[in-house]
Amino acid sequence: MQKRRTAMLDSFIDPEDERRIHRLYALYCHFFAHGEPEEWVSIFTPDGVFAKLSASQGGLGTSAQTVEGHAALLEMTKGRREMFQGQVRHQQTDIVILPGADADSAVGHSLILVTDWRSGQGRLAALGSCKSEFKRIAAGWRFQRIELTALPKPNAQAGTAERTAQA
Numbered sequence: 001m002q003k004r005r006t007a008m009l010d011s012f013i014d015p016e017d018e019r020r021i022h023r024l025y026a027l028y029c030h031f032f033a034h035g036e037p038e039e040w041v042s043i044f045t046p047d048g049v050f051a052k053l054s055a056s057q058g059g060l061g062t063s064a065q066t067v068e069g070h071a072a073l074l075e076m077t078k079g080r081r082e083m084f085q086g087q088v089r090h091q092q093t094d095i096v097i098l099p100g101a102d103a104d105s106a107v108g109h110s111l112i113l114v115t116d117w118r119s120g121q122g123r124l125a126a127l128g129s130c131k132s133e134f135k136r137i138a139a140g141w142r143f144q145r146i147e148l149t150a151l152p153k154p155n156a157q158a159g160t161a162e163r164t165a166q167a
Contacts, residue, residue, distance in 0.1 A: 011098045013106050018097050020141045021106060021134055028143070029090045037077035041070050045135050048073060049145040054128075087117040092130060100133065105144075108132035112148060127151045 012018070024043050031040035044050075050073055051066040061083055067076045095110040109131055116125035128150040135144040 007098060008096050008109070013097060013099050017106065017136075017141065021097050021108060022095060024134070024141060024143060025092045025095055025108070025110065025132075028146075029092060032077070032080070033086070033089050035081040035084075035086050037074055037081055040077050041073045043143055044070065044073055045137055045142045045144045046070055048143055050076065051145065051147045053147055053149045055150065085118055088125065089115045089117070091115075097134075100135075104136040106134040106141075108134060 013021075027043050028040070031037075031043070041048075047069055049066065049068045052062065052064050055063045062080070065076075067073055091113045092110045093113065095108060098107045098109075100106045109129070112126070112128050112130045113124070114126040115122050117123075128148055130149075131147045132143055133145040134141050136142075
């Protein structure tokens, strides 16, 4: 934990690269919210991966899944557009961007908040964390991999059940 904390405090990438990666996070949310699947897919590398590591607990209707490549990402996003009806919003906050393995890669950590407005009154539908890997390609910075973990984490639920049973 100390090593990660030190890296998050003291490791930086070029400010212009960081600005461009921050823009990717914003576009991720905007394109998804406004039902623009082709544009959303364009912010991933051709072999990009979307991995939702745990099912949402807030009734969004989404399950854990891993999708790889533009064609599969496009199919998933079109399905979500139909499911969400333009009434679900994603926000990525508390973004920290760290250097990757080389000058053309970076790693991002953020928190994610999802609200659902499909039934009229908006409600908090999911909270979680996000780890992203970015790659600079000819077209610029793109998501290479994004991993979302919704709260509560699956192993946290098991730990809570064990603690309750022991009490």
